[in-house]
Amino acid sequence: GDTIYYILKKSKKRRDLIVIFSGFAGHYTEGRYNYYRTLKDVDANLLFIKDDKGYFSVGTYYFGTNCSWKKNSSIEELIEYISCKENLDLFATVGSSKGGYSALYFGLKMNFKYIVSGSPQYRISDYLKSITDEKDPQYGLKILNGITCNDFDDDYINNALLYIINETLNKPIIYLYFS
Numbered sequence: 001g002d003t004i005y006y007i008l009k010k011s012k013k014r015r016d017l018i019v020i021f022s023g024f025a026g027h028y029t030e031g032r033y034n035y036y037r038t039l040k041d042v043d044a045n046l047l048f049i050k051d052d053k054g055y056f057s058v059g060t061y062y063f064g065t066n067c068s069w070k071k072n073s074s075i076e077e078l079i080e081y082i083s084c085k086e087n088l089d090l091f092a093t094v095g096s097s098k099g100g101y102s103a104l105y106f107g108l109k110m111n112f113k114y115i116v117s118g119s120p121q122y123r124i125s126d127y128l129k130s131i132t133d134e135k136d137p138q139y140g141l142k143i144l145n146g147i148t149c150n151d152f153d154d155d156y157i158n159n160a161l162l163y164i165i166n167e168t169l170n171k172p173i174i175y176l177y178f179s
Helices: 070-085 096-110 125-131 138-146 154-167
Strands: 006-009 015-019 045-049 089-096 114-118 175-179
Touching: 015 070, 015 096, 045 070, 045 154, 070 089, 070 096, 089 096, 096 154, 125 138, 125 154
Parallel strands: 015 045, 015 089, 089 114, 114 175
Antiparallel strands: 006 045
8 A cells, every 4th residue: 555666677687686775865855766877887677766755755764654664564565576576586785874774674674685785874763853954953853753653662763673683584795884
C-alpha cells in the first residue's frame, strides 16, 4: 500500500545490484534521488530509491509516516522483487547522511556484500531533535514526530540500526566516509 518512487538503470552485462538511498535535499526541500549523475557511467544495475515522505516531504529515513513502518518493509520488498525479477545479486548499498544511515540499515539487514556510507547519522531521534531552522526552531522535531507513535518511541528510533547490527549474521565490507 506504500508508494515508493525509484529509478532502475539496467546493465546489459552485469548481474550486480547497487541500491542508492537519498539523503536530505535541504530544509523544506522535497526528497530527491542522489548520485544519479555521479553513477551514470557505472556498468551495474542501479536502483535509486527516493525518500520523500513526512514533514515538507523531506523524508523519514525510509520508515514511513505516522507509524506506518510498513514503508521499511516495502523498501525491502521492492529490492527483493527487483533482484528476483531481474535475477540480480545483492551487491552494494550506497548513501550519505540520511542515505548513509539507510545504506547501513538495509545493507546489513538484507545481506548485501558491500556498504558505502558517507557521514551517516546513527541516533536518529537525537539527531532530528537537534536540527533547528530560523523559520521553525522545531523543524527536526516535526520530522521526528511524523515518524513516531506510541509503539516506536525515541529509544527504538535511536537504536534501530544497533538492533540490526546485533541481529545480523551478515559481515559485509563496509566503507564509512566522514568529512
